[in-house]
Amino acid sequence: xxxxxxxxxxxxxxxxxxxxxxxxxxxxxxxxxxxxxxxxxxxxxxxxxxxxxxxxxxxxxxxxxxxxxxxxxxxxxxxxxxxxxxxxxxxxxxxxxxxxxxxxxxxxxxxxxxxxxxxxxxxxxxxxxxxxxxxxxxxxxxxxxxxxxxxxxxxxxxxxxxxxxxxxxxxxxxxxxxxxxxxxxxxxxxxxxxxxxxxxxxxxxxxxxxxxxxxxxxxxxxxxxxxxxxxxxxxxxxxxxxxxxxxxxxxxxxxxxxxxxxxxxxxxxxxxxxxxxxxxxxxxxxxxxxxxxxxxxxxxxxxxxxxxxxxxxxxxxxxxxxxxxxxxxxxxxxxxxxxxxxxxxxxxxxxxxxxxxxxxxxxxxxxxxxxxxxxxxxxxxxxxxxxxxxxxxxxxxxxxxxxxxxxxxxxxxxxxxxxxxxxxxxxxxxxxxxxxxxxxxxxxxxxxxxxxxxxxxxxxxxxxxxxxxxxxx
Amino acid sequence: xxxxxxxxxxxxxxxxxxxxxxxxxxxxxxxxxxxxxxxxxxxxxxxxxxxxxxxxxxxxxxxxxxxxxxxxxxxxxxxxxxxxxxxxxxxxxxxxxxxxxxxxxxxxxxxxxxxxxxxxxxxxxxxxxxxxxxxxxxxxxxxxxxxxxxxxxxxxxxxxxxxxxxxxxxxxxxxxxxxxxxxxxxxxxxxxxxxxxxxxxxxxxxxxxxxxxxxxxxxxxxxxxxxxxxxxxxxxxxxxxxxxxxxxxxxxxxxxxxxxxxxxxxxxxxxxxxxxxxxxxxxxxxxxxxxxxxxxxxxxxxxxxxxxxxxxxx
Numbered sequence: 158x159x160x161x162x163x164x165x166x167x168x169x170x171x172x173x174x175x176x177x178x179x180x181x182x183x184x185x186x187x188x189x190x191x192x193x194x195x196x197x198x199x200x201x202x203x204x205x206x207x208x209x210x211x212x213x214x215x216x217x218x219x220x221x222x223x224x225x226x227x228x229x230x231x232x233x234x235x236x237x238x239x240x241x242x243x244x245x246x247x248x249x250x251x252x253x254x255x256x257x258x259x260x261x262x263x264x265x266x267x268x269x270x271x272x273x274x275x276x277x278x279x280x281x282x283x284x285x286x287x288x289x290x291x292x293x294x295x296x297x298x299x300x301x302x303x304x305x306x307x308x309x310x311x312x313x314x315x316x317x318x319x320x321x322x323x324x325x326x327x328x329x330x331x332x333x334x335x336x337x338x339x340x341x342x343x344x345x346x347x348x349x350x351x352x353x354x355x356x357x358x359x360x361x362x363x364x365x366x367x368x369x370x371x372x373x374x375x376x377x378x379x380x381x382x383x384x385x386x387x388x389x390x391x392x393x394x395x396x397x398x399x400x401x402x403x404x405x406x407x408x409x410x411x412x413x414x415x416x417x418x419x420x421x422x423x424x425x426x427x428x429x430x431x432x433x434x435x436x437x438x439x440x441x442x443x444x445x446x447x448x449x450x451x452x453x454x455x456x457x458x459x460x461x462x463x464x465x466x467x468x469x470x471x472x473x474x475x476x477x478x479x480x481x482x483x484x485x486x487x488x489x490x491x492x493x494x495x496x497x498x499x500x501x502x503x504x505x506x507x508x509x510x511x512x513x514x515x516x517x518x519x520x521x522x523x524x525x526x527x528x529x530x531x532x533x534x535x536x537x538x539x540x541x542x543x544x545x546x547x548x549x550x551x552x553x554x555x556x557x558x559x560x561x562x563x564x565x566x567x568x569x570x571x572x573x574x575x576x577x578x579x580x581x582x583x584x585x586x587x588x589x590x591x592x593x594x595x596x597x598x599x600x601x602x603x604x605x606x607x608x609x610x611x612x613x614x615x616x617x618x619x620x621x622x623x624x625x626x627x628x629x630x
Numbered sequence: 631x632x633x634x635x636x637x638x639x640x641x642x643x644x645x646x647x648x649x650x651x652x653x654x655x656x657x658x659x660x661x662x663x664x665x666x667x668x669x670x671x672x673x674x675x676x677x678x679x680x681x682x683x684x685x686x687x688x689x690x691x692x693x694x695x696x697x698x699x700x701x702x703x704x705x706x707x708x709x710x711x712x713x714x715x716x717x718x719x720x721x722x723x724x725x726x727x728x729x730x731x732x733x734x735x736x737x738x739x740x741x742x743x744x745x746x747x748x749x750x751x752x753x754x755x756x757x758x759x760x761x762x763x764x765x766x767x768x769x770x771x772x773x774x775x776x777x778x779x780x781x782x783x784x785x786x787x788x789x790x791x792x793x794x795x796x797x798x799x800x801x802x803x804x805x806x807x808x809x810x811x812x813x814x815x816x817x818x819x820x821x822x823x824x825x826x827x828x829x830x831x832x833x834x835x836x837x838x839x840x841x842x843x844x845x846x847x848x849x850x851x852x853x854x855x856x857x858x859x860x861x862x863x864x865x866x867x868x869x870x871x872x873x874x875x876x877x878x879x880x881x882x883x884x885x886x887x888x889x890x891x892x893x894x895x896x897x898x899x900x901x902x903x904x905x906x907x908x909x910x911x912x913x914x915x916x917x918x919x920x921x922x923x924x925x926x927x928x929x930x931x932x933x934x935x936x937x938x939x940x941x942x943x944x
Contacts, residue, residue, distance in 0.1 A: 206739055207735070207739070208727070208730075208742045383724065392731050396731040401731075403632065406634075407633075407634055418634070418944065419631055419632055419942065420633055420636045420941040421891070
């Protein structure tokens with residue numbers, strides 16, 4: 158990792174085209190000079206008109222932006238996908254088992270496989286969840302696993318997003334846009350559909366309705382409202398599933414049950430796909446100043462009259478400090494070796510490891526344990542001496558607040574930029590649904606760093622997206 | 631459906647209709663001011679137009695002189711004016727975003743595209759011939775919105791709330807236009823109006839897109855009596871009070887059936903209908919046109935209150 162030039166998903170080092178990309182390569186060669194530029198302009202128009210926007214916090218000049226969409230798809234072969242999805246399934250199985258254990262008998266702590274302090278004193282641990290039994294014993298129903306590729310056969314999991322992963326609407330709209338922009342490509346290749354996601358999401362949510370639900374469960378998507386950065390996605394998913402899109406004030410709790418205020422009076426809600434953070438869910442249980450949540454919601458949940466998707470407290474399993482133990486977790490609960498690798502991670506509270514980190518900080522990536530979205534991180538090779546010095550001080554002051562990893566040479570994909578087609582670094586977030594069964598949508602969201610050489614793919618930091626094609630045999 | 635969704639759909643339609651009505655009123659005020667030959671006449675027309683829109687006081691707080699530039703800027707672009715086209719389109723889009731799941735793509739796209747297009751306009755570019763052009767565009771947006779609604783939206787309770795919102799706003803506006811010029815409509819000793827009267831009547835009709843269709847209905851010259859009759863009682867005139875309330879009534883009946891419940895709003899609409907059904911212009915003029923219109927506007931407002939009580943708007 159590091160020294161050699163990054164793995165390109167389309168071209169081998171000798172310039173020949175990799176098998177999954179043959180058809181795309183031929184198609185690209187057939188396109189007239191201006192074609193890709195026109196497609197890119199069309200795509201921008203499509204996205205803006207549809208209102209597929211997100212908000213960038215702290216950006217004053219416009220509250221709504223569109224995420225740049227790259228018109229060249231990213232392609233994954235059927236064999237590669239089988240391998241990936243097996244590894245992902247193993248991971249989410251183990252992490253749900255881990256969550257159940259942590260909130261019940263805590264066998265893994267008793268066995269000394271994970272330090273007790275790391276869990277029990279972690280701010281992501283929710284003591285309110287102790288002894289609570291969610292429907293089917295599932296805690297994290299909707300998961301987006303961040304994966305990077307560094308070689309033909311080398312994939313790493315960067316993060317397991319087990320709380321409220323976002324971005325799935327882009328996976329669906331990117332596909333929709335590609336179908337409009339390049340219909341002929343879909344005739345040449347057998348591409349696995351992603352359009353099944355909303356239907357599968359609905360099935361998953363229905364399958365985890367409380368046991369005492371009579372008749373078809375009523376499903377609601379709970380959003381913080383139209384000013385939230387992911388509001389488009391919330392409304393999109395509610396629409397696609399035929400579920401009610403609710404804000405906190407639309408719901409109330411009475412007699413331990415949750416109701417919506419409808420034009421004909423109260424109507425009971427059985428499953429809530431909530432897109433607000435744990436802290437804001439219920440001012441009576443969590444943050445008392447929350448205006449977004451529903452007072453008494455947690456009591457209704459505890460009484461087994463409503464299912465919260467995902468459960469509160471799932472953050473303990475995707476905490477960056479717990480991340481390093483995932484291979485351990487898989488072995489402990491499933492008795493299997495992890496199929497997907499973790500990125501090697503340095504623990505700064507260990508004297509030797511910290512010394513190494515401080516000396517080699519220019520080659521490493523430093524992340525805040527509770528940070529997300531590309532904020533509060535240092536990418537060593539792209540940083541200045543001053544920034545490195547600053548992070549050294551931060552690590553020395555609070556070694557437990559940071560994890561450090563080697564800079565991965567993320568794979569690149571051909572991307573349409575101002576200068577034409579050029580390789581840009583990408584990652585991948587497949588979406589997993591856990592209910593009566595585990596369903597992984599073939600594909601996912603490919604995020605691409607649009608600046609040459611940049612490794613930061615986050616949309617809040619100028620990253621774009623690509624449609625992701627999984628080929629069928 | 632959520633009470634909030636019903637409320638948002640109701641107001642979405644009201645705001646789009648209001649944007650259209652503001653454009654209509656400004657169009658009339660602008661034409662009147664252009665053709666005024668009296669000293670100070672232009673400003674008077676513009677001010678009375680703003681009175682009809684009930685924004686004259688807000689205008690006076692910010693401006694000393696009512697000229698075309700200041701008034702059109704205030705009616706079109708000023709966010710301090712809650713009824714400006716800008717405020718209406720923004721409110722419409724915000725409402726639409728909140729109930730995105732209750733709208734079809736076509737309806738959403740109309741509102742979203744209209745807002746994006748309007749937001750990109752620089753107020754200082756809207757001079758001369760650009761003004762009527764922009765006013766025409768605002769009306770088109772409203773037509774497009776209704777067209778998208780009619781041809782793509784599911785005919786469920788949501789459609790009912792949208793429909794009611796549009797007609798409540800339209801009735802309110804027609805009543806205000808009439809009230810603005812009620813004195814030129816009062817019967818007088820001379821049956822034939824003078825030039826100034828005819829000009830004013832034309833403008834009232836124009837504000838309601840009724841200056842041509844009037845001829846088809848009455849086969850007659852413009853007459854004050856007919857004009858009042860046309861905009862208040864004629865059931866086939868799509869901006870008349872009777873027309874609006876026959877649709878509101880029918881729609882509320884559908885809701886009563888769908889929900890199997892009669893509610894305070896059904897009484898409130900009956901109160902309005904009591905003023906229209908079986909009434910004639912003789913009686914209305916006898917009891918006072920201005921009084922009639924004021925009472926109508928008040929009862930129409932009470933209907934909105936009754937709706938929010940009946941269907942849990944909050």
